[in-house]
Amino acid sequence: MTLKPLSRLLSLLFIPGLSLAAEKTTYGLNEYAQLTDINLQVPAKLDTGALTASLSARDIKRFKRNGERWVRFYLAIDNAHSHPIERPLVRVSSIKRRADDCECSDRERKTHTQRPVIELDVCMGNTQRRIEVNLTDRTAFDYPLLIGSDALTRFDALVDPSRKHAAGKPACATVATIAE
Numbered sequence: 091m092t093l094k095p096l097s098r099l100l101s102l103l104f105i106p107g108l109s110l111a112a113e114k115t116t117y118g119l120n121e122y123a124q125l126t127d128i129n130l131q132v133p134a135k136l137d138t139g140a141l142t143a144s145l146s147a148r149d150i151k152r153f154k155r156n157g158e159r160w161v162r163f164y165l166a167i168d169n170a171h172s173h174p175i176e177r178p179l180v181r182v183s184s185i186k187r188r189a190d191d192c193e194c195s196d197r198e199r200k201t202h203t204q205r206p207v208i209e210l211d212v213c214m215g216n217t218q219r220r221i222e223v224n225l226t227d228r229t230a231f232d233y234p235l236l237i238g239s240d241a242l243t244r245f246d247a248l249v250d251p252s253r254k255h256a257a258g259k260p261a262c263a264t265v266a267t268i269a270e
Contacts, residue, residue, distance in 0.1 A: 114246045115217060118253035123235055124260035126211035126218065128175060131260060132167060132235050134214070136249050140238035142183060142207075143221055146228035150206060152179060161206045166227050167234045177208040183224050212241070215257025219244045 123134040125145075148166040152159065159179040165171035184202045205224040212221055214237075221241040228234055242249065250256060 114248045115215060116248045116250050116253070116256055117214060117242075117245070118256035119249065119251045120233065120254045121214050121237075121257050122255060122259055123237070124213040124218075124262065125235075126213055126262070127177075128165070128210070130165070130167075130171075133233050134235040134237050135231075135233035136237050136242060136247070138239050138242065138249055140236055141240055142185070142238045143212075143223045143241045144205075144226050144228060144236045144238075145210070145223045146231075146234035147225040148227055148229075149174075150225050152206060161208060161225065163206075163225055165234075166229050177210075180207045180209055180222055183207050185224065185226075212237075213260040213262035214245060216261050217245055217257075218262040 117136055119136055121134050121136060122131055124131050146166040147163040150161060150163045152161050154160065155176075160176055161179045162174050162176045164174055183205050185205055186202055203226075205226050207222050207224045209220050210223050211218055212223075219241070221237075221244055223235075223241075228236070237245075
C-alpha cells in the first residue's frame with residue numbers, strides 16, 4: 091500500500107519533462123532545409139555528434155570590404171551554382187581534422203583545420219532560424235548541409251534517427267521574422 095502513493099508522487103516528477111519535450115520539434119536524421127538568404131533548398135543531415143553546421147562550398151576567399159571581413163565562395167552542390175556568394179565573415183572556426191581528411195605525410199598532417207563561418211537563415215519544416223555555418227567542400231558526402239548540435243539547439247530540435255524528412259518540405263513564410 092505504501093508503494094502506490096510513492097509511485098504516484100514519482101510520476102508527478104516526470105510531468106515537467108513531458109511538457110518540455112512537447113515544445114520541441116522532432117526532426118529526422120535527414121531533412122530538407124531552405125537556405126533563405128540564397129533562395130535554395132538542399133538536403134541536410136542532422137548530426138548531434140557534430141558541434142557546428144557545415145555547408146558545401148568551393149573557391150572560398152576571404153577579403154575586406156569597407157574595413158570589414160567578408161568571404162566569397164561558390165556553392166559546391168551542383169553545376170547550377172556558377173555565381174559567387176558574398177557574406178560577412180562572422181569568425182574562423184578550428185575544426186578537428188579526421189585522419190582520412192588529408193592525403194599528406196605525417197609531417198604535413200595537422201590536427202585542426204581553419205574554416206570561415208558565416209550566418210545564414212535556414213528553414214526546416216515551419217521553423218526558421220539564423221545559424222552559424224562553416225564553409226568547406228562536402229562534395230565527397232551525400233548531404234551538402236550538415237546541421238550540428240549548436241544549430242539543433244537553436245531549432246529546439248529532437249532528432250529521431252529512425253526517421254527521414256519528419257518535418258516535411260520547408261514551409262517558412264517568405265517574409266519571416268527570425269527567432270533569435
